[in-house]
Amino acid sequence: MNDAVYPAISPALAKVRGQALTELPAGLYIPPDALAVYLSAFEGPLDLLLYLIRRHHLDVLDIPMAELTRQYMEYVAVMLRQKLELAAEYMLMAVWLMEIKSRMLLPPTPEVEEAEEDSDPRADLVRRLLEYEQIRQAAQTLDGLPRCGRDYAVACAIQETEKKLLPRLCVEDLLNAWEVMQARIPVRQPHIPARKTLSVRAAMEQILRSLQGDFFIEFDSLMMPEHGLPHRVVKFLALLELAREQKLEIMQNQPFSPIYLRLSDRNANAF
Amino acid sequence: MPSDHAGDLQADSLKPEELKMILETVLFASPVPVSLNTLRAVFGEELSTELLRRSLSELAEDWRDRGLELVMVAEGWRFQTRTRYQPYVQRLSLENPPKYSRAVMETLTVIAYKQPVTRGDIEEIRGVGVSTQIIRTLEQRGWIQGSGHRNVPGRPALYVTTLQFLNDLNLRSIDELPPLAESGNPVLPNPVNAELL
Amino acid sequence: MPSDHAGDLQADSLKPEELKMILETVLFASPVPVSLNTLRAVFGEELSTELLRRSLSELAEDWRDRGLELVMVAEGWRFQTRTRYQPYVQRLSLENPPKYSRAVMETLTVIAYKQPVTRGDIEEIRGVGVSTQIIRTLEQRGWIQGSGHRNVPGRPALYVTTLQFLNDLNLRSIDELPPLAESGNPVLPNPVNAELL
Numbered sequence: 001m002n003d004a005v006y007p008a009i010s011p012a013l014a015k016v017r018g019q020a021l022t023e024l025p026a027g028l029y030i031p032p033d034a035l036a037v038y039l040s041a042f043e044g045p046l047d048l049l050l051y052l053i054r055r056h057h058l059d060v061l062d063i064p065m066a067e068l069t070r071q072y073m074e075y076v077a078v079m080l081r082q083k084l085e086l087a088a089e090y091m092l093m094a095v096w097l098m099e100i101k102s103r104m105l106l107p108p109t110p111e112v113e114e115a116e117e118d119s120d121p122r123a124d125l126v127r128r129l130l131e132y133e134q135i136r137q138a139a140q141t142l143d144g145l146p147r148c149g150r151d152y153a154v155a156c157a158i159q160e161t162e163k164k165l166l167p168r169l170c171v172e173d174l175l176n177a178w179e180v181m182q183a184r185i186p187v188r189q190p191h192i193p194a195r196k197t198l199s200v201r202a203a204m205e206q207i208l209r210s211l212q213g214d215f216f217i218e219f220d221s222l223m224m225p226e227h228g229l230p231h232r233v234v235k236f237l238a239l240l241e242l243a244r245e246q247k248l249e250i251m252q253n254q255p256f257s258p259i260y261l262r263l264s265d266r267n268a269n270a271f
Numbered sequence: 272m273p274s275d276h277a278g279d280l281q282a283d284s285l286k287p288e289e290l291k292m293i294l295e296t297v298l299f300a301s302p303v304p305v306s307l308n309t310l311r312a313v314f315g316e317e318l319s320t321e322l323l324r325r326s327l328s329e330l331a332e333d334w335r336d337r338g339l340e341l342v343m344v345a346e347g348w349r350f351q352t353r354t355r356y357q358p359y360v361q362r363l364s365l366e367n368p369p370k371y372s373r374a375v376m377e378t379l380t381v382i383a384y385k386q387p388v389t390r391g392d393i394e395e396i397r398g399v400g401v402s403t404q405i406i407r408t409l410e411q412r413g414w415i416q417g418s419g420h421r422n423v424p425g426r427p428a429l430y431v432t433t434l435q436f437l438n439d440l441n442l443r444s445i446d447e448l449p450p451l452a453e454s455g456n457p458v459l460p461n462p463v464n465a466e467l468l
Numbered sequence: 469m470p471s472d473h474a475g476d477l478q479a480d481s482l483k484p485e486e487l488k489m490i491l492e493t494v495l496f497a498s499p500v501p502v503s504l505n506t507l508r509a510v511f512g513e514e515l516s517t518e519l520l521r522r523s524l525s526e527l528a529e530d531w532r533d534r535g536l537e538l539v540m541v542a543e544g545w546r547f548q549t550r551t552r553y554q555p556y557v558q559r560l561s562l563e564n565p566p567k568y569s570r571a572v573m574e575t576l577t578v579i580a581y582k583q584p585v586t587r588g589d590i591e592e593i594r595g596v597g598v599s600t601q602i603i604r605t606l607e608q609r610g611w612i613q614g615s616g617h618r619n620v621p622g623r624p625a626l627y628v629t630t631l632q633f634l635n636d637l638n639l640r641s642i643d644e645l646p647p648l649a650e651s652g653n654p655v656l657p658n659p660v661n662a663e664l665l
Contacts, residue, residue: 043373044399089399131396134451139373139380141449146354148439150368153360153497155339155350157299157536157547159557166609167566169636171646174580177573178648178655181594183419200621241621293556296535299496300549300557303564312563313556338493352497359490360497362510407597416571417596428596 039079045093046132048075053129060129063122065101072097100125198230203238211248211263219250219259285314290322291330304347304438345437345444371408378405382415383436383448387429389421406430414439482511487519488527495538495547503544568605575602579612580633581648581657584626586618603627611636 042048052071053060076094079087103121146152211217222239223232239261242248252259285293297313298305310323327348331341338356341348352360361368371379378401381393393401409415414436420426437444482490494510495502507520524545528538535553538545549557568576575598578590590598606612611633617623629642639645648655 043377044397046398093398128396128398132398135377135380135384135396137452138384138449139376142380142383142440143371143376145440145442145449147368148351148441151354151357152441153352153357155299155352155496156302156499157296157496157549159300159549159554159561167568169611169633171637171639173573174577175646175648177570177577178581180570181574181577182650237621244621292535293553296549296553297556297560299536299547301560301564305560305564309560309563313559315559338489339496350496352493356490356493356497359494359510362512363494363498363502363506407599410597411599411601417594420595426595 039075043136045072045090046129047136048072048090049093050129050133050136060126063126065097065104065122069094069097069101096125198234200234200237200241203234204242207235207238207242207261208247208263211261216260216262219261222261287326287329290318290326291333294323294326294330298341298348298350301349304344304349306347309347342441343443344441345434351441369412374399374402375405375408379409379414379432379436382409382430383432383445384451386431386445387418387421389427389429391427484523484526487515487523488530491520491523491527495545498546501541501544501546506544569602571596571598572602572605576606576611576629579606579627580629580642580645581655583628583642584615584618586624586626588624590627 039048042051049068049072052058052068053063056067056071058064058068073094076087076090079090100121148154207222210222219239222235239248239250243250246264248261249264250259250261293314294310297310307320307323311318311320314323327341334341334350338353339350340353341350374397377397378393381396382388385392385396390401390406406415413433415430416433417428418431419429421429432445437447442448490511491507494507504517504520507524508515508517511520524538524540531538531547535550536547537550538547571594574594575590578593579585582589582593587598587603603612607614610630612627613630615626615628618626634640634642637645642657645657647657
């Protein structure tokens, strides 16, 4: 009933062994070289799962986890090969599916049996699938409502005396705007315990200093993980800034080999 | 026939036909929907809301078989074209109206039905990241806006839909959105094939 | 009576009454005057200019005793309000003076009190993105202007308010803005001070 939600795949895009594919396959088997094309039609792992469940007539309230996980992993495998930038969310879902599957394999402990059906490891997955399904349907309905600009236009006539009225301004307007902004922030930043200001300038000086006297320094040695991510980000910005100002040279012999830094010639004796 | 001096068009002495004509003129002249209160102010508040309402519905009736219709949206009353004339209206402009992707429409739907929501809330429901581009598309269309922050670490921005969103979809309030489908078993197994598995 | 499918409304088989109704609809739908050429394009160029002209003058005649009139101006045909209804229309503008959006007013306020500020500074305080459109609106109104760049990576543009902003507010200097309160602490307008950069 809901198949229309899946956008039609352009025949030009989906050509498998010389045959144009215009719709998603109904059977279990999907030619591997066509998978990537189908994947672009999905809005994410939940969308893909709903599709698998519907196409294979699985009961969303009693999902056979082994079967669903197996089919899902087929898609993920293709994705890993061809659409790497999409894989993170899909991988997260894969891990979740596996976890649910493995928890279902464990014999139920007495405590779990007492805790009624709420303890079904699939409950959260089902909840999310149903919630997403609801939104997906509503989005389609919303898209179908008459929309200004697409389905109708607002009527207007021109005022005969065309005085271009510009908005006027008074001090109260500014006060009101400020109050609204303040109201949006009930208590200003109450839970940022100790916010340290990291200065890119300071980081730049620090880098210049550590490069002093040394011909080369390894990039990794500047990025001290124990100082945390913000430090590394600031260090990195400082490096970019120094490179832009041509104060240092950055070298790498080949991809993935160590990156070396040194002061550029005209700055070698700056300190 | 209206006289040549507007001063003579006293609201208390207006004939029903004159009243409707002024209403029509004012509604067409306004760039935004006109609320009942504003309409009353236009007539110097000498008209009862009751009389105004009646005149408006008579005026709407007068336009029943025409290419435009008088409708009430979130911000008030306005004239708009009937959808069946859209093919003609569309040819006025060279640009096609924007079509929104599923990602954009689903994001809008989550905001409309669950507002106020953070980007994280939307991502949780959709199961994928929500790009800044999607949010910006909806903000630039004037359909959503920021509305403060949720008081949790990171203070994520909260999004709500705007009055313009309601106006543009011909809705008077957010309650008029089509109800969400019953969430219980929308994904039913097909009884014929269920045993095959 | 128009049929339910616009596709059925073939220009060559249109009755005079239908033709006029479509013309009326299209003219009201356009925010700018519509030229004869555009009108012909609307009907798929199957109408003679002669027939169009005649329909337009008949339509103008239909509106003779109403509050709006169909007129031809330099760029084409348009509906406009008649002078004698101006008092009513004017009250509409008084009632609904054009207003800048909340986003524009908040941006202006931040610039006025915290100048010179970058877009990032404004976003930090407002908690939401500041679109280029907002900045442009304020620049075009002559209330803000760019004033160099902050000397940090990216060299973001700095914005300050203008003399015209002060004039429009009847102020002699930015110090005359009333102080604001920020979680108990007063926020005083910051006189432009480039050395602080």
